Amino acid sequence: MIRYGLAVAMLAALAAPVFAQNESAMHADWAQERDDLGSSCGKLSAIASCVLTLFTDNPVHITAGSIAPQNGVAFGAALVGHPTPGKNARITWSTDAVFAPNGSWRAGGYLEIVRAAVKKPTVVFGDQPLKPAAPDTYPVFSMYTQAISLETLQFYGIGPRPSDVPSLWSMRQVMAGVNAAVPVGSAPLGLALVGGIGGRSIRTTSLTPELATNATGFLQVTGGARMTPAFGAHVRPQYALVVDQFVAGPAAHATFTRWTIDVTHEFPFYQTYRPTPRPGNSPNDCSNSLDDHRCPAPSRDRYGAVSARVLAIGSHTGSDNTVPFYLQPTLGGSDINGNRLLASFDDYFFRAPNVLAVQGSVEHSLFTIPLGHGLALPLGGFAMAEGGRASTTWSDLGGGLSQSYSVGLTIRAGGFPEVFLLYAWGGGRNHSIASINPALLGGGSRPSLF
Numbered sequence: 092m093i094r095y096g097l098a099v100a101m102l103a104a105l106a107a108p109v110f111a112q113n114e115s116a117m118h119a120d121w122a123q124e125r126d127d128l129g130s131s132c133g134k135l136s137a138i139a140s141c142v143l144t145l146f147t148d149n150p151v152h153i154t155a156g157s158i159a160p161q162n163g164v165a166f167g168a169a170l171v172g173h174p175t176p177g178k179n180a181r182i183t184w185s186t187d188a189v190f191a192p193n194g195s196w197r198a199g200g201y202l203e204i205v206r207a208a209v210k211k212p213t214v215v216f217g218d219q220p221l222k223p224a225a226p227d228t229y230p231v232f233s234m235y236t237q238a239i240s241l242e243t244l245q246f247y248g249i250g251p252r253p254s255d256v257p258s259l260w261s262m263r264q265v266m267a268g269v270n271a272a273v274p275v276g277s278a279p280l281g282l283a284l285v286g287g288i289g290g291r292s293i294r295t296t297s298l299t300p301e302l303a304t305n306a307t308g309f310l311q312v313t314g315g316a317r318m319t320p321a322f323g324a325h326v327r328p329q330y331a332l333v334v335d336q337f338v339a340g341p342a343a344h345a346t347f348t349r350w351t352i353d354v355t356h357e358f359p360f361y362q363t364y365r366p367t368p369r370p371g372n373s374p375n376d377c378s379n380s381l382d383d384h385r386c387p388a389p390s391r392d393r394y395g396a397v398s399a400r401v402l403a404i405g406s407h408t409g410s411d412n413t414v415p416f417y418l419q420p421t422l423g424g425s426d427i428n429g430n431r432l433l434a435s436f437d438d439y440f441f442r443a444p445n446v447l448a449v450q451g452s453v454e455h456s457l458f459t460i461p462l463g464h465g466l467a468l469p470l471g472g473f474a475m476a477e478g479g480r481a482s483t484t485w486s487d488l489g490g491g492l493s494q495s496y497s498v499g500l501t502i503r504a505g506g507f508p509e510v511f512l513l514y515a516w517g518g519g520r521n522h523s524i525a526s527i528n529p530a531l532l533g534g535g536s537r538p539s540l541f
Contacts, residue, residue, distance in 0.1 A: 182202070241261060246301075289311050290310050335348070395456060478495075
């Protein structure tokens with residue numbers, strides 16, 4: 092069984108860079124933040140700039156986000172550091188802790204290492220202009236440790252026809268691990284091999300016999316590939332195939348293999364793109380680049396895109412093993428990681444070892460609300476159509492898909508966490524959703540809870 096001591100040991104390993112970091116770099120970050128707070132929070136008229144500094148600046152900032160559906164918005168603080176070992180490497184570490192009004196909480200530590208060397212200029216003969224050297228992207232390595240306690244979770248049953256009356260359960264999960272993404276092939280192909288190894292200890296509690304209280308440890312081994320080929324300025328594809336092997340103790344009968352295929356095509360209307368996670372950024376860091384550790388300011392630039400996505404998740408077990416309900420993917424509202432899938436249904440409504448979901452969405456900037464001092468709050472319009480099905484067997488996914496439609500507003504302001512305000516309907520149901528992404532715009536994601 093994976094013990095809590097593993098997470099403590101990993102947290103100590105992640106804390107090591109804090110003490111090993113170049114002292115002058117940390118002092119510089121503190122000095123810069125003091126200057127930022129003095130310039131942005133010294134006048135009442137600069138309240139918008141002050142809020143931006145409090146929520147995005149380094150090395151300390153306020154953090155807030157939806158901790159998990161049904162558990163509200165959690166608030167806390169994050170500490171971020173950028174050691175400077177040399178020009179050819181970038182290290183970012185961060186720790187955070189947040190607490191929600193219902194008693195749920197999350198605490199974690201994250202370490203990102205990316206090596207980015209710059210090519211030396213080459214001699215060019217003739218009258219061709221000398222182009223600046225372009226950076227090469229090298230492997231990205233990540234370490235994480237995270238503990239989370241969720242007080243309110245809902246269970247409607249397993250399969251395509253769940254109950255309308257949910258059972259309640261709670262979960263505490265401790266995890267730690269390492270991941271790597273290694274680019275291969277030519278740059279236009281955008282192919283990277285991904286892998287990782289980690290452990291997690293999960294304890295669930297419920298008064299419902301079907302959800303008997305238990306504690307189980309898992310070793311998780313991950314392998315796969317991701318590809319982001321360069322098709323042009325108005326096509327941004329993302330392909331991923333990932334296989335996870337979950338190994339539990341013999342008494343648990345919970346060893347299984349899960350594979351995930353995720354295919355997304357985004358078609359931007361303009362040359363300005365919606366912010367995406369940058370390699371080497373932790374969830375608490377939205378640095379612009381290797382050298383610029385500040386988050387981007389809210390922009391007045393127009394943006395818009397049409398997106399299409401297909402997500403398929405399948406699981407395989409031996410004859411005497413099952414996939415525990417708390418490690419099964421869900422459709423409905425948002426899943427436990429905050430991803431929206433079949434938004435018109437209640438959160439976690441469909442649950443099964445195998446799921447299929449298709450999404451089509453369009454988002455476009457509407458207008459900006461001026462906040463003064465060159466800042467603006469950009470509002471966007473959002474619409475989405477979805478279909479999905481969850482099943483205990485892969486062959487049953489060919490049945491009819493449940494449908495959902497959503498409209499609403501988005502806020503994507505600089506480094507601030509993105510905000511979604513949606514109304515969804517379909518399948519004889521409707522659902523209002525207000526969510527705040529727990530990661531900064533441009534920041535990396537946290538490890539999956541299932």
